[in-house]
Amino acid sequence: MYLCFNTISVYKMKVVFLYLSFGVLLSETRGGSLSISTRFKDGDVSFMWNGSSSDSYDVALPGLRDEVFQVNGTQHTVKNAISYKSIMLDVKAKGDKNFSRIIYNVSKVTRKEGDNVTITWNAPYFPSSGIYNVYHTNEGNVKSVITIVGDAEKGTPQNEKYDYLSKPLNSTNITFMIRDITLDDAGYYSGGTKEEDARSGGGVVLIVLGKPLTPNITGSLNISVGNISQMFCLSKPTSAPNYYAQHVNLTYTWFVNGTKLDKEMGQSIELNVTKDHKYNNYTCTAMDHQLESNHSDPVQINPLYKPDKLLINQMPTVENEKLTVKEGGTIGPYNCSADCNPPCEVKWRYNDTSGKIKDVLPQSKAALILQSVNRNMSEFRCVAIYDTNYRERYIIELNVEYLDKPLAYINGEQVQGHDSAFQMSEAETVNLSCYVNSNPVPQIKLTKGIAATISEEKNNDWLTHTIESSQCSDTGTYKCMGLSTGFNNTENTFGLSVTCKYFTTCFCNYQMAN
Incomplete structure (x- = not known):
């Protein structure tokens, strides 16, 4: 995919074509007095025109903005220019009847890490000095990666991963290859005789796609049963350059116990929490142009719920809802369990005939060890304490016989x-x-x-x-x-x-x- 910064200048009825790569930069006065130039920096294009910097100018961006607006000074910048195929700018000074126009097209090449890529553009001329540099600009750093001397046998790359392909060397068709590209190779490539040319129009943006960062799942995990748990899959693109990556919209996929969810959930997922969610592990991945990240670390929803009932292991046999036992005899052992989260505190207690509630001693949490029974005991109860406001009980009423x-x-x-x-x-x-x-x-x-x-x-x-x-x-x-x-x-x-x-x-x- 290529979009280049190239020039066609039209002054009244006379047309001069300057070809740079595959796009067209058109400057047309149509009676306007202004000459427009451009500068590319970190994904943005600045349009500059001659005139007094203290004046205001009428500016229009057909296709981007509907209305004409005022600009104070001699410059206007279009942000995130690489998201457009072309940018048309009209500008008019106060004394002009007609607008001056420029059409700016951006060339970009998109590849994945490890690919080889060929970059090409058409220079307006090969310098008379016989020396032409290919510049790479990324994150504000500018460096020459290839130097071409017209009468030399070949271009001189600064790194063996570059291979200059244009023949003859002084050809205005600038073509070179970058092998085994990495994220560091992303950025803006342009040519000229000096470093200042590195930001001029006519270059190519190389976008290198990388796998998004391994996501991290955040959100509400400790949720009461019946409520909604909302989780977010957080990742960032690693594609470069940064001015491309910051506008990337990642897509997300959710998995439960390793199986992809059929429904498209987006970056967040909402679940109506049940007890069974404690058995599920959730992971997610992020994707950028078919490059999928690693799976996130699994997370589990921690469903919070009170005990519905208590279960007694080795359930005693009762008649008329009471357990009959002779005084001096024993009951137990019984194990009491409660399904609650967080786990309940489980203890055994008994009621005496005066109505007083006492703890069974010694305490053995969920187990009621053999207990000797007397006529003053009216019931044993297993108590599951969920919190200060809620507890569940299982009561064993006693029928103590004596003579x-x-x-x-x-x-x-x-x-x-x-x-x-x-x-x-x-x-x-x-x-x-x-x-x-x-x-x-x-x-x-x-x-x-x-x-x-x-x-x-x-x-x-x-x-x-x-x-x-x-x-x-x-x-x-x-x-x-x-x-x-x-x-x-x-x-x-x-x-x-x-x-x-x-x-x-x-x-x-x-x-x-x-």
Whole structure:
């Protein structure tokens, strides 16, 4: 692709053609008094005309700007000239009726690193001095890369990578080759007898394409589930010269787990975050004229989410939503886990029957080691703490079974053991009571002597037997018995001594057994 800075000058009806490379630079006064010249620098073209620098001039850029505008001074610069095929400038002094015009065409050659490139332009003449230099200008640095002496056998390159091809040497068709080009070879090539000519019109811009820099992905990666994560693929072109690269628009490709996304996403990508995004690695590449960069380092979205529920490994068997266990027995071990990000703090606690919540000791985080259970424990709970405002719980309600030793009462007075009998007088009313603290509700028996059941209660924790009018024959050994499936029977024995009015009763020893 070539666009050159070349000259055709037209003064009124007379036309003089000056050929430089393949484009045309046309200067036409059409009655205007101004002579226009040009200068190329860092991708910009400056148009200069003769006249007073303190005056203002009417300037038009047909095809670039629609309106005529005022310029103070004798110069106007068009930025990024290499993005245009040609630039037409009209300028008119205050006293002129007609505009003076110049048409400026830019020649550029685009190649990739490692290619060989041939550059050519037509010089208006070969210098009478017999010496012609090819200049390379880049990043403000100007250097001669080839010197041609007309009567020599060949041009003299300053580096072996240059090869001067024009024959004969004093030909105005300037042609040379640059081998194995690099980014350092990019820039503006022009010719002349002195360094000042390096910036004049008529040269060729060599654009060397390079792979864009390896991208870096930035953006919001720590995002709550349900929100939008936006990521950006950041890269820069390495193509040269810089005044070309700064106007390059890179294209971008996104990959998830190494697979190209079908949808064109551009430089940024937006994703509605789910839990599954934690399994995805995202990379991107940048491209400049089919030259693709290396893949960026992979990034992962870190989806933030609260626990939906807790999972218990070795789930206990429950009945009526409660875990039944005998007092003194053990529960566990259970492992509790919570799917949350960031990870929840998991701990075990228990409630006592007074409603107080206590930590299980020793703490073993997610594991509940074997725990001895007593009747004061109403529940164990696994607690997953996400933050100060949110926590999830899994509660194991307990049904603690127990069967206590019966308590015996005579006429409302608790009797203790069998060391002495409770004294009553004949004909008095006697209330014999048994109380059994138990879960579940026990079966209670009241017996006298050797296993003679005198009263029984099956659905209450109290049993009461009344002797309306005591007799001497009521004297004896009594036993309260508590019975519950899965437990050994519990007993409490006590004695009753009824004093007869007409004779003395014997004193009997009674035994309490448990």
